[in-house]
Amino acid sequence: MASARETSKHCIRSGFQETEMNANIGTRRPPRRRTPPILSIAVATTLVTLLLMQVPVYDFYPGGGYVTPEWALALHLGTVLPAVPLGAYLLWRKKGGALHRRLGGVWFGMVTITAVVTFWMRGAGGGFSGIHLFSLATLIALAISFWRIRAKDVHSHQIIMISLYIGLIIAGGFALAPGRVVGDFLSGLLAV
Numbered sequence: 532m533a534s535a536r537e538t539s540k541h542c543i544r545s546g547f548q549e550t551e552m553n554a555n556i557g558t559r560r561p562p563r564r565r566t567p568p569i570l571s572i573a574v575a576t577t578l579v580t581l582l583l584m585q586v587p588v589y590d591f592y593p594g595g596g597y598v599t600p601e602w603a604l605a606l607h608l609g610t611v612l613p614a615v616p617l618g619a620y621l622l623w624r625k626k627g628g629a630l631h632r633r634l635g636g637v638w639f640g641m642v643t644i645t646a647v648v649t650f651w652m653r654g655a656g657g658g659f660s661g662i663h664l665f666s667l668a669t670l671i672a673l674a675i676s677f678w679r680i681r682a683k684d685v686h687s688h689q690i691i692m693i694s695l696y697i698g699l700i701i702a703g704g705f706a707l708a709p710g711r712v713v714g715d716f717l718s719g720l721l722a723v
Contacts, residue, residue: 603651604716606644611703614641618696626689639673642695646670665702669695 617638624631649666653659676691707714 599652603648607648607652610641610648611645611699614638614645615699615703617641618699622693622696627685639677642669642699643673646673662702662705665698669698 617634621631621634621638646666646669649663650659653663672691672695676688676695679691680688705711709715709718
């Protein structure tokens with residue numbers, strides 16, 4: 532039978548922690564699997580999006596003109612609503628760990644989808660507005676932030692992410708104003 536010291540060396544050489552090894556028998560136990568947070572958040576975002584797609588969207592512009600597609604509104608709200616509390620959590624929590632990187636990737640994906648989908652959300656005339664410039668700036672800032680963290684420039688990454696989060700909150704405030712697609716949608720929901 533192998534001594535405890537030899538077993539320890541074997542664990543280190545084979546990449547297993549000693550706690551993963553049953554020292555009495557010398558057999559390996561499989562590591563415990565946990566549900567990754569990314570999967571949980573992706574499922575929650577999908578459920579919110581599917582739920583919002585069941586809400587009837589009223590024609591806010593009875594005189595005709597451009598009407599935002601239902602899927603765009605549902606996908607936008609389904610990604611932006613979870614991104615707000617997740618972003619706050621990421622800014623509050625300890626930075627740099629594995630969980631921060633995973634949840635940051637989820638936030639990055641949700642904000643990217645949110646920004647892209649806004650190009651299908653327009654007023655009655657079908658034109659773009661100032662908030663669409665923010666969507667374009669968001670996509671550029673996300674790309675720069677990703678590039679900066681890959682280059683190990685943590686300070687620039689932090690400044691960009693904090694600025695994006697503040698911008699997300701401000702844009703959300705403008706989007707809730709009367710006459711905007713999301714504001715009209717939510718006021719229609721509250722009136723029903």
